[in-house]
Amino acid sequence: MSAVLEGHTTDHHHGPAKGLWRWVLTTNHKDIGTLYLWFSFAMFLFGGTMAFVIRAELFQPGMQIVDPNFFNQMTTMHGLVMVFGAVMPAFVGLANWMVPMMVGAPDMAMPRMNNWSFWILPFAFAMLSSTLFMEGGGPNFGWTFYAPLSTTYAPPSTVLFILSVHMMGISSIMGAINIIATVLNLRAPGMTLMKMPLFVWTWLITAFLLIAVMPVLAGVVTMMLMDISFGTSFFSAAGGGDPVLFQHVFWFFGHPEVYIMILPAFGVVSAIIPAFARKPLFGYTSMVYATASIAFLSFIVWAHHMFTVGMPITGELYFMYATMLIAVPTGVKVFNWITTMFKGALTFETPMLFAVAFVILFTIGGFSGLMLAIAPADFQYHDTYFVVAHFHYVLVPGAIFGIMAGVYYWLPKWTGYMYDETMGKVHFWLSFIGMNLAFFPMHFTGLAGMPRRIPDYALQFANFNMISSVGAFLFGFTQLLFLFIVIKCIMGGKKASAKPWEGAEGLEWMLPSPAPYHTFTTPPDVK
Amino acid sequence: MAMDSSVKKTTLKLVLLTLTMFGFGFAMVPLYDVFCEVTGINGKTNNTPYQYQTEKVTIDKSRTVTIQFVTNNNDKMGWDFYPKTTELKVHPGQLESVVFFAHNPSEQAMVAQAIPSITPFDAADYLHKTECFCFNQQRLTSGEKVDMPMRFVIDQALPKHIKKLTLSYTLFDVTPSHSN
Ligand SMILES: [Cu+2]
DSSP: GGGGGOOOOSSSSSOOOOTTTHHOOOOHHHHHHHHHHHHHHHHHHHHHHHHHHHHHHHSSSOOOOOOOHHHHHHHHHHIIIIIIIIIIIHHHHHHHHHHHHHHTTTTTTOOOHHHHHHHHHHHHHHHHHGGGGGGTOOOOOOTTOOOOTTTTTTTTTTHHHHHHHHHHHHHHHHHHHHHHHHHHHHOOOOOOGGGGGGHHHHHHHHHHHHHHHHHHHHHHHHHHHHHSOOOSSSSSSGOOOOOHHHHHEEEEHHHHHHHHHHHHHHHHHHHHHHHHHHHHHHHHHHHHHHHHHHHHHHHHHHGGGGGOOOOOOOHHHHHHHHHHHHHHHHHHHHHHHHHTTTTTTOOHHHHHHHHHHHHHHHHHHHEEEHHSSSHHHHHHTTTBBBHHHHHHHIIIIIIIIIHHHHHHHHHHHSBBOOOOOHHHHHHHHHHHHHHHHHHHHHHHHHHHTOOOOOOOOGGHOOOOHHHHHHHHHHHHHHHHHHHHHHHHHHOOOOOOOOSSSTTTOGGGGGSSEEEEEESSSSOOOOO | OOHHHHHHHHHHHHHHHHHHHHHHHHHHHHHHHHHHHHHGGGOOOOOOOOOOGGGGOOOOOTTOOEEEEEEEOOOTTEEEEEEOOEEEEETTOOOOOOOEEEESSSSSSSEEEEEEESSGGGGGGEEEEEGGGGOOOOETTTTOOOEEEEEEEOTSSSSSTTOEEEEEEEEEEGGGGOOO
């Protein structure tokens, strides 16, 4: 880690404090970005370990390793930890590191609040994880925690689950407010909105999504808490409430949430593809508008998760067509990325490999999403492994490959050293093979009718499940290689120049590598 | 570092937005109920008695509608609960009466609440109950049996395409000690 501190600083500010307290008390956006990224990686391994339990149990039909209740806790916690602990904090980490540098700001707008938004997270997840060891176990109702499973039939630890969701929500909202305040108020003179890198744009829009829907999530868990502890009946039909209402409120949060996890990845990929194609991004303006349209549409399609609850036909049709409409702005983006690569002087260093895989595999996930959007067909796919295949295709080679692409791309800027290119490529190919092996067969088991969230299955699904498990183990263990590559890069290696990527654009590459502890204390000139 | 005023202003607006959206989450509850009631989606019927005025109502003898009665027990609810008539042919406008039977076979007194639902959903607005055991909670002592009346009228304005409708009741155990 100390490698980050080396290199001369161009201003007269003091460097970071020494020792552990530096990390506890820091208000420096780069330190906090680093904290977020390490925390996210730790959660990635934790959530991955739970995926290992799931895949080990599903390696063969029959009950072998864990009891069904524990299996349900694993699927629930895997989802919660990956969504709220791994993917979201990783993007906040990237934003902390890069947004101030990209807009020419000295730091985030509210550095002290920034410290708070990070340090809430370890406590939230410590509390959430501790429920696994409590009587009755941890949350076992799926990451979507549908009532009444999460109210009437929930384990006693659910109150702690609710508290931890509140803490995660507060952390995300504070982070989002900070990012918006930074982007809107701290841009260097001349950095107009339409000159901002797409990563900043996508994060600005994501931050608005967070502020719009995280409070709704807080609302829905508060209603749960009131149903559990204070005898209200928001979701209990006996008292005049309605369990379907839970699903409406949850998915009003839940659908925008999936874009919260993908829009920043769009931004990362939009930085990397032009750099390695050595061409400017095709259709910058349309990219901005497409992102904004996706964000807007995300608020009016939520019930496509609920086609089987017994909606009237007009509702089914509306949510079906509205959902399909999202394919239009998303298609614009994919078209722009491909056109950027077209006739470019392409090279395939590790960040580019991840970015290209992102475009291809995310599109596959988008297509299965279109299939799921077709209401009558969804009656077959609903709650099967086809859904699991779909959202893992948009989240693993989507969100996670986007994060990894960004880490490789900016690692030289952070550490001052080049990572090991050969090992990076090995990491990419093993991840690519592993994740496809794990998730592609799930399309078939799902179409054949294997339900999700079950510890045992019919014999006919045995072969595909075994392949999935092998792929999952390959993907999981490969991530230890990623850890090794990153640590190796921090420890040293080939010195990175200020701009190690020939085609890279943006203010961050004007700074020396590693980026000094304080940057842009005097705003840069933006042409 | 002192926060400059533009940052303060932005933050204030965003905090307000956050609070508004938290409120909106709760506002979805009444909005959802209003939406369901107005559109009749969800088969929700009115749970207050309908005022039937004989002199204003004409009975549409030219039309016959079949109404079926279905009962379910929720989860571990142990009562016997069934309609004494399972199917009835009625003329719109005519006041009809049926009886549901309930028996508490358990060792303790229990309180139950019946929740109605109608299919098809677009018929929900046209079934008016002048009297129903579902308007109130039902308390039965151990072993007690009861005949519970339900009086209703089907509106003459019932859409022409609806020839058969199903009224279902789900019985919930709401005995105070099981208040989870
Ligand atoms: Cu959705």
